[in-house]
Amino acid sequence: MLTPKQISAFVAVTRAGSFSKAALTSGLSQPALTKQIKLIEQALKLRVFERTGRGVRLTPAGETVMEFAASINEQYDRLEAAIAKERASPAGAVTLAVTPLVAHVISSPVVLAVREQLPDIRLRIIEGYGAGVTGWVADGSADLAVSYIPLTQVRHLIDGEVLFDDEMFLVGTPALFERDCIGSAVRFADLEGRAMVLPTVQNGLRRWLDKAARDHGFELHPALEIDALSALLDTVAWGHGYSVLPGCASLEYVRQRALKTASISEPAVPAQLTLFTARGRQSSAVQQVIAVVKAQSRRLRAGA
Structure with missing residues (x-):
């Protein structure tokens, strides 16, 4: 039957109405979400989504699955909590x-x-x-x-x-995005040479980014290094450069500052x-x- 990971992915895509939007909130990349949905359809031998001009919508079979999936997802967490209480x-x-x-x-x-x-x-x-x-x-x-x-x-x-x-996103002001003609996605290699505001090298996320840059044949040379998330985002909001941040940990704060994001692709570099x-x-x-x-x-x- 379906696994908790598959059910979580299905609920996320259903609620978002598209794989790209679901990727912003689910903590999974679009390819990972697609893989989980394919596994569901293989297990059920039914199509659960059909594509529309703007995303996806449930098929009749998918609507039946959704009737149960959301509550199963919630019950899974409740079950774990209940079992924990029952133990000594x-x-x-x-x-x-x-x-x-x-x-x-x-x-x-x-x-x-x-x-x-x-x-x-x-x-x-x-x-x-x-x-x-x-x-x-x-x-x-x-x-x-x-x-x-x-x-x-x-x-x-x-x-x-x-x-x-956790999918990574390029973050910057609308003015920077417009100046550099950046759309909803950007290649990782295109980060080379851009003015960046990043955490210090002590930070685990920075280590991911440095390794990914080396794998692509270049080095990151940030103009500013700031570990505190709030101060980093404020600096980006003032127009001092771009940053690269993971979705789950930062997108809520990014939206509060009216910043723009672009998913990093070709290839995706999840943290x-x-x-x-x-x-x-x-x-x-x-x-x-x-x-x-x-x-x-x-x-x-x-x-x-």
């Missing part, structure tokens, strides 16, 4: 490390869920940059961390699990939001907080 109530202190870019989409929802579902756990959240938060997990200062730092860079020290691929944990067996309390973080990441991916 874990207790103790758990430290979660997050980077500034993901703090605002992870920290508050996780804190609220832990207080509601796991009242005997004392959750502590600390903030740092990519190398810092993974280092804290490695030396025991933190039990788990969430960051965009590439898993390959720290796999020899700690364990990691990719939560989802992977990754959960890092120490090697060895985790305590019951840590395992429960890990489950809460994963549940929140599913909501982010589904655009909930």
Whole structure:
């Protein structure tokens, strides 16, 4: 039958009305969404979408699937929470490390869920940059961390699990987009030579971007380096250059500043939001907080 990932993708495309719009909110690239929908149609042996001039709409079979899919998606998270409650109530202190870019989409929802579902756990959240938060997990200062730092860079020290691929977007003012004739998508290679405002090299996202640039035969030389998301976006809004940011962590703030975005293609270069944990067996309390973080990441991916 259908997997939770397939159901989340189906609900996201249905609600958005197009694969491109769904990619902005689901945490999956358009190719990844297309793949999940194809898997659904293969499993059901039915077409669930038909293309229109502006996007897609449900077929009669798709409407039947949608009657159940939205509630199944919601029930999946409820089931996980219920199972967590039924287990012996874990207790103790758990430290979660997050980077500034993901703090605002992870920290508050996780804190609220832990207080509601796991009242005997004392959750502590600390903030740092990519190398810092993974280092804290490695030396025991933190039990788990969430960051965009590439898993390959720290796999020899700690364990990691990719939560989802977050599509990357070029961000800039409408005036810059008009001046440079940028539409809804831009090739990654076209970033070469542009005035950029990017996080510092300590930041996990910056490491993704530097690696992708090297893979395309050029180096990024940002005019300004700012780690704080709010200050970075304000600087872009003042017209000092473009930035490249992941959709789930930043698009809400991008819209608040009336900035424009273009998906990065040819090829798409998604950043992977990754959960890092120490090697060895985790305590019951840590395992429960890990489950809460994963549940929140599913909501982010589904655009909930």
